[in-house]
Amino acid sequence: MTTAIVQTGDPVLRTPAAPLTKEEISSSFIQDLIAEMRDTMRAAPGVGLAAPQIGHSLQLVVIEDPADAKTRLSEAQLAKRGRTHVPFHVLINPRLIPDESKSVEFFEGCLSVAGFAALTPRFLSVKVEALNEHGEPISIDATGWYARILQHEIDHLNGILYIDRMVSESFSTVENLQHFAET
Ligand code: ZN
Numbered sequence: 001m002t003t004a005i006v007q008t009g010d011p012v013l014r015t016p017a018a019p020l021t022k023e024e025i026s027s028s029f030i031q032d033l034i035a036e037m038r039d040t041m042r043a044a045p046g047v048g049l050a051a052p053q054i055g056h057s058l059q060l061v062v063i064e065d066p067a068d069a070k071t072r073l074s075e076a077q078l079a080k081r082g083r084t085h086v087p088f089h090v091l092i093n094p095r096l097i098p099d100e101s102k103s104v105e106f107f108e109g110c111l112s113v114a115g116f117a118a119l120t121p122r123f124l125s126v127k128v129e130a131l132n133e134h135g136e137p138i139s140i141d142a143t144g145w146y147a148r149i150l151q152h153e154i155d156h157l158n159g160i161l162y163i164d165r166m167v168s169e170s171f172s173t174v175e176n177l178q179h180f181a182e183t
Contacts, residue, residue: 002040003040005049005114006052006112007112007114008113010055012052013159013161014159017050017051019092020058020059020093022131025133025135033060034060038088040054041062041064047063047065047149048063048064048149050153050157052156052157061094061156061157062089062091063153064087066085067085067145071083081144082124082146083144083146090132091128094157096127096128097126098123098125098126098151099123103123105167106122107120107170107177107181108152108166116174117171118167118170118172119170120166120167122147122151122165123151124143125141126147126151127142128140128142
């Protein structure tokens, strides 16, 4: 089942999301919500989705990057971005620990700011500690595009959008990005 994705301007995207207890994680409500978020992300299509983006102010994120031909990027463009296949997984109550020694800028978009993109600086490498969909602790070391996805999605849980971090003069429609920007 898919759900409409909330667009920028809705206060739920600017509200810090609530953490989940282990009891809540195992509830059918949250397990059903995870399936709904997975289906909605895949249908969009997107590589990550945070619960506030479908109207639930909860610290819950789903991520999956097929990094395949559907991205409309060439092999060289995928490699430049450090973009690799990331299997479907769930993050609950995540804590981001960035390696602040190196940042990189690429065009980034958001399903909640549909139709636009902008150059956005992100840390190249991050560590994330979180719970999975079974309430078990997990630890992730990520670099490249996966690190970017993690920073973008965890920002959503803090009421932050990429437009708060972008190089504002690069803000572009996706259509113009494909015509004018060097990617
Ligand atoms: Zn987003």
